[in-house]
Amino acid sequence: MVGRILVIDGVPTNRITMKVRLRSACYEVAVAASGQEAIRIARQTHPQMVLIGRSLPDMSGAALCAEMRRLPLGADLPILIQATGAERVATLRAGASALIEPDGDELALLARIRGLLRHDGEVTREDALTGMAEPAAGFEHDSRPQAVFVGNQPATALGWRHALQGRVGFRITVSEAERALAEASVGRAPDLYLIAADIQQPGDGLRLLSELRSRPHSREAAFVIALRPERADMIPVALDLGAGDVLPWNLASPEAAPEAAIRLDTQLARKHQADRRRHETQRNMRWAMTDPLTGLHNRRFALPRLHELAVETGESGRDLAVMVLDLDRFKLVNDMHGHAAGDAVLAEIAARLAASLPEAALLARLGGEEFLAILPDCPMPAARRIAEDMRRAVMSAPVRLPDGSGQAELGVTISAGVAVLSAAEAASAPPDAEALLARADHALLAAKSSGRNRIVMAPLSMAA
Structure with missing residues (x-):
């Protein structure tokens, strides 16, 4: 079934006829003989559309439409009403989405239903892309x-x-x-x-x-x-x-x-x-x-994008560089100056890293004090140079701390591991984004263990 429709009409033959028409078009149909019954069914079943016919025993179509609009989720509910003469304007003013022509044909009615349901689906689906x-x-x-x-x-x-x-x-x-x-x-x-x-x-x-x-x-x-x-x-x-x-x-x-x-x-x-x-x-x-603190992409976005770019590397014949960057001794910042100071450091360092990257690069916060940079069309010499630029940008000036942090500013450094997926490597075997990221992470560990505030390049042969 493609949609739940509630049909209300005081005439039994009208209800039966409309139900048969709609079910033949693969809609799920519920019927009601009065306005009060329709309101009760709507509260229970939450229809995706309401069709109101004529001859209701307890209220007019316009009054029923107004009652439907007051239900939870009723404000956006598509409501079609059959009305003639002076009733038409009153019905539209009551909130009808469209009118059903008494002498209209079945094709026009079904097309109008499709259009309203299509509109409702288009504006509620998650389709940001x-x-x-x-x-x-x-x-x-x-x-x-x-x-x-x-x-x-x-x-x-x-x-x-x-x-x-x-x-x-x-x-x-x-x-x-x-x-x-x-x-x-x-x-x-x-x-x-x-x-x-x-x-x-x-x-x-x-x-x-x-x-x-x-x-x-x-x-x-x-x-x-x-x-x-x-x-x-x-x-x-x-x-x-x-x-x-x-x-x-x-x-x-x-x-x-x-x-x-x-x-x-x-x-x-x-x-x-x-x-x-x-x-x-x-x-x-x-x-x-998006990471709310830094405004950068988060892990949920970055890792699938890394996989896509790794596949594109094999198709384009251009190298792909990956950098995993970590703030040095960041835990001490939180322990000694408080979490507000830690947030200030993360936000400022994220801005400096972003400013140091080429326009085509992607920068994300993986979590905590760890960042990921992905650089398409970036061979190893260029990756080394950009990583060094980022390292120098981070340590170029102290970070100003918020009031109550114990001191006005704080010097910060980063360590980074860099791995490059060469075009030749991508062409010889299916690109493995996880292995590429693991190589960069191992290089980061090497940078940390050899003194911090430095860049380590992962050789192509480094085990993941």
Whole structure:
């Protein structure tokens, strides 16, 4: 099953029909005949989506939606509601994610469900490697969110703007398709696009949607498609291509504009919610991979990266250097001056080490007073020279200690073991990152035992 959906409808045949449709699409379905029953089931099962039909015996769809929003995790729950006439605006104001058209076809409904569940999955998954949305550039003079309207002709988009600009909480710019693409390519992406499905030719608005969704600066925007009534068969296509909603072509009419404004604001709110979650995910991933004291990468990040670089060495034909560095007699710093002084020393030494490394190098804190430096494309002579630069940078000036440490500053030295994986060695046998790290660690022990404050190079033949 791909999702848990709660269906609420006061008519038994409607519940049965919807359950059969959804189960045939491989959704897990629960049903309720009243609002109170739905609330009880939602508390117990935590559905991923709620579909509210009509004819509920105890409350309106809008009232049930408001109650669902008050449940734990209800604020972000996708809720689809069937509504007609004046109920539509009230339902949207109550917090509906989208409306179910009473005469809509099954393909459009399933496409809308897929789109909402896809959105919910995209903003909650831990996917930091894809990066975050690029910040929009060029709109700094107005802090309101930005929308771009693309019609089949400028007059159409201007009509949309005229009807909506006093009803929505964002600024509206009218653009042609080519200009919208060009600006997105250079980072001038708005928060929301409203695009006519047919601009100059049938379906070219959907092609514009696909293009913008593929661009790094615009792919995280909210997208809404405006569709003529005779093109209703394109609703599932638009939703599956990434549109968050599909509005009627006459959205600027006095009857349709209030609903269109709320639906556009809803899409913008979902986009901002997605942005917040993406920022939180990125932040949490940074915290998981970063040492909080020094700001360097931690062991969890560094060791898998060392393995990747060792494999790349065999493919690229370039040497890889690894350094294990350890502060000399660091335990005495904590014992004599306190842990605050020890933290100050670690943070300052980390900064000096980082400043001494080339840009392509990776520096991590393995734990305690031990650091790891990984240098791609670094043969042994260069590795020796860089290690000596790091050693001299550490001892170049005393470290200032915090108040209450017993003295104002303290001189610090490091010892380091350096091992190099040569291109020839990597080509002759599968690279072994653990063995490479062990060679550097043995060299560090040799540096410690021979007097500290020195660099020892591990020979290629040193046993791991």
